[in-house]
Amino acid sequence: MRTPLIAGNWKMNMTVSQAADFTDELLKIKLTDEVEAALCAPFIDLAVLLEKLQDSSVAVGAQNVYFEQAGAYTGEVSAPMLADIGIKYVITGHSERRELFGETDADVNKKSLAVIESGMTPIVCVGETADERSSKMHEQKVRSQVQAALENVGAEAAADLVIAYEPIWAIGTGQSATSDDANEMCAAIRSEIEKLYDKNTADKVRILYGGSVKPATIEDLMSKNDVDGALVGGASLKTADFAALVEGAVQ
Numbered sequence: 001m002r003t004p005l006i007a008g009n010w011k012m013n014m015t016v017s018q019a020a021d022f023t024d025e026l027l028k029i030k031l032t033d034e035v036e037a038a039l040c041a042p043f044i045d046l047a048v049l050l051e052k053l054q055d056s057s058v059a060v061g062a063q064n065v066y067f068e069q070a071g072a073y074t075g076e077v078s079a080p081m082l083a084d085i086g087i088k089y090v091i092t093g094h095s096e097r098r099e100l101f102g103e104t105d106a107d108v109n110k111k112s113l114a115v116i117e118s119g120m121t122p123i124v125c126v127g128e129t130a131d132e133r134s135s136k137m138h139e140q141k142v143r144s145q146v147q148a149a150l151e152n153v154g155a156e157a158a159a160d161l162v163i164a165y166e167p168i169w170a171i172g173t174g175q176s177a178t179s180d181d182a183n184e185m186c187a188a189i190r191s192e193i194e195k196l197y198d199k200n201t202a203d204k205v206r207i208l209y210g211g212s213v214k215p216a217t218i219e220d221l222m223s224k225n226d227v228d229g230a231l232v233g234g235a236s237l238k239t240a241d242f243a244a245l246v247e248g249a250v251q
């Protein structure tokens with residue numbers, strides 16, 4: 001039985017005072033314990049989230065990490081630094097980082113390995129462009145991204161992974177994949193994990209869908225066998241919507 005996960009990705013939104021207000025509001029709402037909730041925030045917001053959410057079940061995640069442990073890497077933040085303050089999840093391979101900051105499959109692999117080595121869980125993002133989908137290359141693209149991201153990740157760590165299928169054409173566009181299409185790709189990712197490891201590992205990995213998920217669409221998504229939750233951008237920025245997503249993910 002996989003516990004559903006709703007992970008908010010605030011991207012480059014929310015000042016520290018806005019993050020504090022968001023969490024104060026969130027703490028007034030009783031969230032279900034059948035769904036795990038996480039907020040992946042800008043580095044500068046992490047301390048306030050960790051402090052305010054310390055007695056709640058909401059986990060705190062980061063959106064990026066550098067793969068080296070420490071050293072002369074101006075402006076970067078390492079996995080041991082994030083683990084030390086109590087971060088649980090780190091997003092790796094988001095398409096915005098791949099597209100805007102030139103992150104390669106090899107970088108995503110090194111970052112995911114660094115996150116695992118520090119005892120945290122990567123939320124590994126994969127997904128195809130609109131052109132790749134229209135030329136029916138989407139499944140091949142996503143399978144190859146999964147293979148690359150998981151190179152040298154052992155079976156035990158793989159079972160704890162979270163993978164987010166995020167078709168690039170659905171991100172921030174209001175044009176979500178249908179729940180059937182999302183499920184088909186989540187199932188393809190699970191079958192790739194089975195190929196790389198075994199069925200037991202594949203059955204344990206949580207696979208999320210991301211791309212224009214809203215409170216109104218979460219129940220339909222969660223009714224699908226291979227969708228274990230969602231990675232949510234825009235709709236995670238409002239407390240009421242985030243809480244509604246968590247409630248809507250009860251299976």
Ligand SMILES: O=C[C@H](O)COP(=O)(O)O
Binds near residue numbers: 170211
């Ligand atoms: O990481 C989250 C995704 O990029 C989805 O963003 P969105 O919900 O705003 O489409």
